[in-house]
Amino acid sequence: MSRVGVRRATWRALRSRRRQLAGLCGWSMVESLPALLSGYLVARAVDEGFLAGHLFDGLAWLGALAVAVLVGAAATGRTYRSLGAVVEPFRDELVDQVVRGALGDATRAGGRPDSAALARLTHQVEIVRDTFAGLLMVTRGFLFSAGAALLGLLALAPVVAALAAAPLVVGLAVFLAALPAMVALQRVYVRAGEQLGQSAAAALAGHRDVLACGAQARVTADLEGQVAAQAAAERALARMAAIRSLSLGIGGWSPLVVLLSATPWLVQRGLTAGAVLGALIYVSTGLQPALHTLVQGLGGGGLRYAVTLENLLGVYPAVEGRRRPGSATPPPPVDTDHRAPAVEVRAVTFGYGPRARPVLRNFSLTLRDGDHLAVVGPSGVGKSTLAALLAGLVPPQAGTVRLAGATVAGVEPTVLARMRVLVPQEAYVFSGCLADNLRYLRPDADDPTLEAALDAVGARPLATRLGGLAAPVTPALLSAGERQLIAATRAWLAPAPLVILDEATCHLDPALEAVVEGAFGKRPGSLVVIAHRISSALRARRVLVLDGAEPVLGTHEELMVRSATYRLLVGCWDDPATPARAVSARRG
Incomplete structure (x- = not known):
């Protein structure tokens, strides 16, 4: 300058x-x-x-x-x-x-x-x-x-x-x-x-x-x-x-x-x-x-x-015509006649360091609008790394990641924030009233909209205990599960078409976790769940198994036949049909 x-x-x-x-x-x-x-x-x-x-x-x-x-x-x-x-x-x-x-x-x-x-x-x-x-x-x-x-x-x-x-x-x-x-x-x-x-x-x-x-x-x-x-x-x-x-x-x-x-x-x-x-x-x-x-x-x-x-x-050079905070910047245009996939990963390679073994090598994945994917695998295999790549928090060393047809690396952070929501395991809740925490990603949401979100994700008892939408929230006085529930409600309200839950419900009990994931499954848009429990995979339309070798993608029934790692995670190696019957009972 x-x-x-x-x-x-x-x-x-x-x-x-x-x-x-x-x-x-x-x-x-x-x-x-x-x-x-x-x-x-x-x-x-x-x-x-x-x-x-x-x-x-x-x-x-x-x-x-x-x-x-x-x-x-x-x-x-x-x-x-x-x-x-x-x-x-x-x-x-x-x-x-x-x-x-x-x-x-x-x-x-x-x-x-x-x-x-x-x-x-x-x-x-x-x-x-x-x-x-x-x-x-x-x-x-x-x-x-x-x-x-x-x-x-x-x-x-x-x-x-x-x-x-x-x-x-x-x-x-x-x-x-x-x-x-x-x-x-x-x-x-x-x-x-x-x-x-x-x-x-x-x-x-x-x-x-x-x-x-x-x-x-x-x-x-x-x-x-x-x-x-x-x-x-x-x-x-x-x-x-x-x-x-x-x-x-x-x-x-x-x-x-x-x-x-x-x-x-x-x-x-x-x-x-x-x-x-x-x-x-x-x-x-x-x-x-x-x-x-x-x-x-x-x-x-x-x-x-x-x-x-x-x-x-x-x-920090000034940007001519910079919009004031809160002004809406339209997301990248999408061809409505030939709608681009919600998520498109092509030949992505990523490793933590030039000499480190790649966590993902030549990895590809496509998610259509409305898809519900669960990602499972042993700890440290790269599930959270995949979430960070999809969210644009880290760049791939090779290959491309696209959201709604737009390359993540070329999208402004403010625009990218309206295209996807990543909820990590450690949920962030700030001091203030409950309504302000919930409106963080959707400032124009009125009180009835917030009430509907609380009911959808099963957070009504928590809101009642705190004292309602106007009640003050002190993060240090909340349990890890309560913070995750507030963060999940905030993400459910967000207008972003893609939600990535990176073990974002690990501190909730299984019943409440099912309610939360069910709410996101019914929400318009696509959902990627980095699974903490295998029950998350049973609720998903498709499951991606990462085990350090070749990733395997398919339905629960398909993976019970094709993936030994998945059978190990489910806990039924000897009788692959048993989980299928369990899932059928759940879905029935």
Whole structure:
């Protein structure tokens, strides 16, 4: 992300809040009223009041200045309120952008959590917020205060305005010419700090491995190098303060020297003592403080703002036309005349590591809409890995996984979340009311819909015990089975056409597990159950057996004949017909 990107993001933030910015400018004009009138009113008080022997006229002019100061002070409070209306929404947009980007990187296929994301969210976003507010304040302060002072000088005498403006422009030019070098040094400093944070986090996280390998000296040396690099960058940045002092000397103090040196010549040209005093007031209380604030603000906060925002936008670029949270993004189109399979796995190979034995090798599977598949096999054979592949949580090393005709690896995470729901064994329930937990995947569900879901999955007794939909839920006070039941109800409500239950009912008793799986079986869409009990396979239309060899797919009756592993799991090796009769009795 270049400086152009920073300028574009800043301009977009200002342009989208034109009304609030106009309010800030309006109150800034009122606030600058003392800067506009101070020199002129003092000049009138001296020339037409005190020097003319009219004491009360002089005091009246000074009283008018006091009124202007009070009006300006009252406007100052309004400027900060208007400033918040501009800055806080920009900060919220950055938080949303960082969170979405970090979650997208962590949840996309092959993605991983970024250890620097928290620092960006808590530290760098706040730097941008504070420095953005500071930049607005110092910029509008310079424009209105310096502009008011120059207008006042013009009102006194145009020649005085020219004498004061010339060194001001030169000092400002010196500072602006050095600004790119300051930005470059600030960029080096920010990057050095970020690298130091990442290295320190990695060293602390792996301190046991460091001790076990005897690598303390090497790790310490690496961190010392990072600390030294950051310190060198900070010292180089501090040396640039000399440029700021030079520009302040030229633009802030030179006008005073010029005016004082030119006073005899100005008096000879008819300038009054009051006008000279007023000009000095305009320079000392208007131009000089305005330039000092601008140089210090741009040279400090401005550099941090530009580099920090550049870093954030480089890691998490803004997406034009990004929808607000909660807006609906349509899923990939499906050909209604030739409907794609709900799940299509083609020649997938996956292993945990380049040299590890593949968990799945050249594996293919097709599920039609409305299909109900149970996956069974010994522990550790790859059942949960298959669930993660179908959900798009891990990418295959070879082959493709498609949901409703769309390749999982190419689908945005937000869209993928509306295509499938994966319920793991460890159910997640958050603190809040029961209704909020159930609506997590379907925010628009009304209370009758939630009540129907509770009845469908057999969670009504739990909801009654908790106290109803509005009852508070404390995860630590729930059993593992109760958490699984809430998560199952949430998944049943989700609009996703594919549900994957990865041993998601293992903590429920067999009767309640049958109710839950029966509810999902009647739900529109497809169902994949990573079975914890063999009874889940008896309820499924088809069963996939994974045993480390060639996967076998078929109905219960077919697998009792074809798969020794399945017969072993069922517990009836000698009489393959027995399970079939049992299933017939269940289905009858």
